[in-house]
Amino acid sequence: MPIKTVSFEIRRQASPDAPAVWESFELEWRPGMNVISAMMEIAANPRTRDGRETTPITYDSNCLEEICGSCAMRINGRARMACSALIGNLEQPIKLEPLSKFPLIRDLQVDRSVLFQNLMAVKAWVPIDGTYDLGAGPRVFPQQQEANYPLSNCISCCCCMEVCPQFNESTGFVGAATIAQVKLFNNHPTGRVLKEERLRALAGDGGVQECGYAQNCVEICPKGIPLTNAISDVGREVVVQKAKDWLRG
Ligand code: SF4
Ligand code: SF4
Ligand code: FES
Structure with missing residues (x-):
C-alpha cells in the first residue's frame, strides 16, 4: 500500500531584507497531524x-x-x-505564509508587539497597588461574569488585525482586539476607575472611529x-465621553 503523504509550500525569508523564496516539503501523513506538528518535523529535518x-x-x-x-x-491564505x-x-x-501586516522577523515569525503597545496605550489592566493586602475586591455578579467572559478569551493572536482593512499605517487604527479589551476592563468594577482615560485614548486618530x-x-x-x-458599545461610549469633556470645557 503506498504511503500517504502531506505536501507543503512554505514562504521562506532569512531576514526582513532578504528576498522571499518558496520551498516545498513532503512528509509522511500521520493521523491527527496538525500544521504545528508538521512544522516541528520539518524544522527537525529540514530537507526539501x-x-x-x-x-x-x-x-x-x-x-x-x-x-x-x-x-x-x-494557512492557505487564511489567518x-x-x-x-x-x-x-x-x-x-498546504501553503504557509507569515501574517502580512506585521514586521517580518524570519520565515513565518513576525513581530506583533504593536498589539501590546496598543493595549498599553488604553491601559488594558486593572490598576491595583500590589504592595499590601487590599482585601477582597468588589463582588462581580454572575450576569456580569457571563458578559465579560467571552471578552477575556482573547489570546492576542492578531488575526483580527491581519484581516481588518482599516488596520494599516495610514489610519494607525488600534484594531478590534484592543477595543474589546477596553470594554472588558471598563466593565470590571475595579478596572472601571480608568474608564474615562481608556475612552479618551480611543477618541482620536487611530481610535474606534476608524472602524x-x-x-x-x-x-x-x-x-x-x-x-x-x-466596537459598537465602545464607540457609543467614546462619543458620550467626548460630549462630557466638551461640556466640562
Ligand atoms: S480578538 Fe483578535 S487578537 Fe484576540 S483572539 Fe480574537 S482574533 Fe485573536
Ligand atoms: S469591523 Fe472594524 S475592526 Fe473589524 S475588520 Fe471591520 S474595520 Fe476592522
Ligand atoms: S501554539 Fe498555537 S495558540 Fe499556542
Missing part, C-alpha cells in the same frame, strides 16, 4: 521535497492548544492558528469574541 538540505524553519509556537496565540500565520489547523481539513499543497464595520475581524477570531458588538 527534492532532497535538498535547507535551514530549519522559524515560526512561533508555545502552548500547542490555541491558548497562547503565538502560532498565528496564513489562523497553526496548532488547531488539522491537516486532514486542509487542501494540499468601517467590515466585520472581517469577528469572522476570523479563533475564540469567537463578539468584536463588532464591543
Whole structure:
C-alpha cells in the first residue's frame, strides 16, 4: 500500500531584507497531524521535497492548544492558528505564509508587539497597588461574569488585525482586539476607575472611529469574541465621553 503523504509550500525569508523564496516539503501523513506538528518535523529535518538540505524553519509556537496565540500565520491564505489547523481539513499543497501586516522577523515569525503597545496605550489592566493586602475586591455578579467572559478569551493572536482593512499605517487604527479589551476592563468594577482615560485614548486618530464595520475581524477570531458588538458599545461610549469633556470645557 503506498504511503500517504502531506505536501507543503512554505514562504521562506532569512531576514526582513532578504528576498522571499518558496520551498516545498513532503512528509509522511500521520493521523491527527496538525500544521504545528508538521512544522516541528520539518524544522527537525529540514530537507526539501527534492532532497535538498535547507535551514530549519522559524515560526512561533508555545502552548500547542490555541491558548497562547503565538502560532498565528496564513494557512492557505487564511489567518489562523497553526496548532488547531488539522491537516486532514486542509487542501494540499498546504501553503504557509507569515501574517502580512506585521514586521517580518524570519520565515513565518513576525513581530506583533504593536498589539501590546496598543493595549498599553488604553491601559488594558486593572490598576491595583500590589504592595499590601487590599482585601477582597468588589463582588462581580454572575450576569456580569457571563458578559465579560467571552471578552477575556482573547489570546492576542492578531488575526483580527491581519484581516481588518482599516488596520494599516495610514489610519494607525488600534484594531478590534484592543477595543474589546477596553470594554472588558471598563466593565470590571475595579478596572472601571480608568474608564474615562481608556475612552479618551480611543477618541482620536487611530481610535474606534476608524472602524468601517467590515466585520472581517469577528469572522476570523479563533475564540469567537463578539468584536463588532464591543466596537459598537465602545464607540457609543467614546462619543458620550467626548460630549462630557466638551461640556466640562
Ligand atoms: S469591523 Fe471591520 S474595520 Fe472594524 S475592526 Fe473589524 S475588520 Fe476592522
Ligand atoms: S480578538 Fe480574537 S482574533 Fe483578535 S487578537 Fe484576540 S483572539 Fe485573536
Ligand atoms: S501554539 Fe499556542 S495558540 Fe498555537
